Each structure stands twice: as C-alpha cells, then as structure tokens.
Amino acid sequence: MxxxxxxxxxxxxxxxxxxxxxxxxxxxxxxxxxxxxxxxxxxxxxxxxxxxxxxxxxxxxxxxxxxxxxxxxxxxxxxxxxxxxxxxxxxxxxxxxxxxxxxxxxxxxxxxxxxxxADASLFKSVFAFDLAELSQLQQLSRSEIANSIFSAGIAGGGRPARSVLDVLDKEAQQLLKPKGSAKINELVAEMKQVRAGIERARSASATYPEVLAAESDAGAEIARLKDEIGRHEGQRRRLARLVEYWPVENDRRQLGNQLAGLDVVDDFPPDPHARLASALAALSSAEAAARTANASLSECAAARRKLAPDDRLQAVAPQVSALAEAITLQRERLRQKARNAIAIEGSERDVRSANGNLGPGWTEQAVLSFDRSLPVVETVRGWQQQLDRAASAAAEARRNMLAANDEETRFEQRLAPLESQLQRQRAGTAAEFEPILAAAEALDGRTAADARRALGELRAAEGRLDGLVRSEADARGRLQRALIGSSSDRLKDESVALRRIRTR
Missing domain, CATH: 3.40.50.300 (P-loop containing nucleotide triphosphate hydrolases)
Known part of the structure; x- marks a missing residue:
C-alpha cells in the first residue's frame, strides 16, 4: 500500500x-x-x-x-x-x-x-510511528529491534514472538488432549459426517444424467420464457408509451378538428408577427396604464380616508338625503310618464281600430252617446238568437243543395251511357230495337222529371238561402250596434282614463 x-x-x-x-x-x-x-x-x-x-x-x-x-x-x-x-x-x-x-x-x-x-497497532509499530515511539526502539539492542519488527510483522501491535508461540502451544494441547472433549475428536466426528455426505453424493450421482437432461429442458424452457417475457415487456413498454402519449394525441386530434372547422382565410393580413407584437405591446401598455390607474385610485382612496368631515356638511346631510330620495322618486315618475305615453298611444290606436270596425260615421262621441238600456240589450240578444237560427238554416240549406247536386250528377252519369247507346242503335232496324227505345224513352222521361223536380227544389233552396243571408246581414248589423252599446262602458272607461293620463 x-x-x-x-x-x-x-x-x-x-x-x-x-x-x-x-x-x-x-x-x-x-x-x-x-x-x-x-x-x-x-x-x-x-x-x-x-x-x-x-x-x-x-x-x-x-x-x-x-x-x-x-x-x-x-x-x-x-x-x-x-x-x-x-x-x-x-x-x-x-x-x-x-x-x-x-x-x-x-x-x-x-x-x-x-x-x-493489518490493524492500528501493526500500522503504529511498523509503518508510521512518532518520535516517542522511535525513542522506545532506540533503547533496545539490535537483536531486540529485529525481534520487535519481526514480532510486529507476524503478530501485529508489537507483540513478541514468544507470546505467540505460547498461544500456539496452548492451542495444540487443546487439540491433542487425550481425555475429555478434545478438539481433534470433534474434527474426527465432523470428518465422518463429511464422508457420509460424500457417500450420499455418490449415490445421487447415478441420477446425474437425468438431472442434467432435466436441467437442459429447464434451461430451454427458461430461455423460451425469457423470450416471451422480452416480447411482453416490449409490448408493455409500447403500450405504456401509447398511454403516456395519448393525451397529446387526443389534444392534437381535437385541435385538428377545430382547425378543420375554421373558415379559410384567403386574405391573411400582412406581417402577422409584427402586428401580434404590436398588439402585445399595446396590451402591456394597457396593463401598465391599468396598474397606474389602480395605484392612483388607491392613492385617492387613501387621501379620501385622510380627509376630515366638515361640520357644515353634517348640518345639511338630512336635506341632501331628502333631495336624493326626491330625485329617485322624480326619476321613477319620469319613467312612468314615458310608459303612460306609450300606453296612451296604444289605447288611441285601439279606439281608432274599434271605430273603424263599427263603420263610417262612428266616433268616440257617438259611442259614448249610444243607448245602453236594458230593453235594447234584450232586443240585441233576440237578434243574436235569430242570427244563430238563420245560420243553422243556411247550413242545412247548403247541405241539401250539395245533396241535390250529387243526385243530379248521378242521374247525368246514368243517362249519358244510355243516350250514347241509343244514338248508336238508331241506325239499325227500328223493330229490332223497339223495346230498347221504349225503355230508354221511359227512363229518359223519369230522369227528366226527377231532374226538373230536383232543379225546382234547388231553386227554392237558393231563394231561402238568399233570404237567410239577407236576414243574417240585417241581424249582424243590429247585433253590431247592440254590441257597441254593450262595450260603450269599456270605451267610456278608456276615454276617461285617457283624459286623466293626458291631464297628468
């Protein structure tokens, strides 16, 4: 080292x-x-x-x-x-x-x-020592220094070799002790156990080829499973990436759909980037102006809070409050006046429309002066009943006329083929078709008589219908006049309301 x-x-x-x-x-x-x-x-x-x-x-x-x-x-x-x-x-x-x-x-x-x-003692004794430790070595003889270094090299920590030999002799006596639990006896017993294990291993070696074949099969299966695991792992990573990127893809599709739904801009403004930068700069300026305005507002609010109220303002505060309430009431009156003007205009249109429906000569004064007594109302009710009966009779007459028209149509449809057949056969022998001609003349006579009778009934019905129509028109006129009388109260009320509104 x-x-x-x-x-x-x-x-x-x-x-x-x-x-x-x-x-x-x-x-x-x-x-x-x-x-x-x-x-x-x-x-x-x-x-x-x-x-x-x-x-x-x-x-x-x-x-x-x-x-x-x-x-x-x-x-x-x-x-x-x-x-x-x-x-x-x-x-x-x-x-x-x-x-x-x-x-x-x-x-x-x-x-x-x-x-x-090596431990700390060996390092201290042999490899790195200070002056005090060196002085200890100087006090020893050359053989003692050699023994110390040798002892440090084999035992560490400066221990003498003699002490090491004593320890080794003691351990040998423990191993070779003839009586008691000697270490060598324990080693012999352990050796016997090892030999027994070796015998068992030799017996098990007979099945080694089978174990080797099973190991080979297991290795092949492990390789196959590893390949399958690799495929599944690759598929899992791919699916994980798809799941991770799906929100981005979904956003891209939605943005694509939105882009497809936008109108095509044929004439795109020039220099869009410059215009966008200008707009952003204007927005920044506006935001700065807003911040400045808010700061000014805060300063004004702070200044307002610092202002001391004037006693004279306290004295006129009730009058100011009363005037504020009066202003609110006056504004409501002005709005009500505008609504009243609109209502007056609508009522005047209704009055003019009602007078036009009554006919020429009818005015507001004529409506107000119309007789609304009980006898007149009863007479109008009687006219209304007659008018209803006349309408019912007119409807019945119309149904009869329609039925007569249908009957006439059927007679004409039956007569037309007979007349055609008669005209075709007149060129033949009279004696041969004499019965047919007689039947045709008889049928023609009955048909003509029925037609004339139906025509008479139709003309009579038309006369009655004309009378009912005239009666209906007369009754409607009288009913209208009566209804004008019955609605005159409402018209008078509206006229009075209009006068009041105009007065206000």
Missing amino acids: KIRTCRIEGFGIFNEWTLAGLPDGLTVIYGDNEAGKSTLLAFLRGVLFGFPPRSGGEEQYAPLRGGRFGGSLEIDLPSGIYRVERTSTRRARRFTLLRPDGTQGEDEGELRRLLGG
Missing part, C-alpha cells in the same frame, strides 16, 4: 490542507515543535482505522481553525487507487470508500481486507 494524497478538512491545527505527490519508499516528515507532525500522524491512523471514541480519554484533535472534522486519503493498491474518507459530527460519524471503478461502499471490513488484515 502506498499513500499518494492526504487531504484534511478540519483536524487540530489543519484546515483545508492537502499533501500530495508523496514518493515511493520511506517518507520522513520533520518540523518545529507544535508544527503538526503528531497531528498529521494521528490523522493518517484515524482515517485508515477509525478516530478514537470521545469517551476513551485519547486526544480528539478538534478543528481549531474551522472546517468539518476529518478528511480523506488516496491509497495506491495492486487493484487500483482507492479514496478513503472519514468525517465526524456531533450526531454521527461517516465512512466512505470510493473504488477505482467509481462505485462507493461503506463497509469497513472491505478496507481491512484491502489492507491485508
């Missing part, structure tokens, strides 16, 4: 301090007292093996010049360059290992494996 770069964020007297470009081989760091040599050594140990706990009594090297406690080291290993970072706060401590491939980890066991299992 080689340390390439040391970067301290905050540790003792160091703050945002970096040491880079360390060469291969032995590195000696020297300086004056309190220059930070021991602090730098403590930082190297702390980053690689962890900072000492606050409750352990060891020096903590709190940052004296600010910065976050901790920093990072770049170490060069056979597998690449790693960056080890350790920081600490009041709440938690953080460890990060940045690998050569750019990934990160937080497992300190991975760092221990990278360091070959």
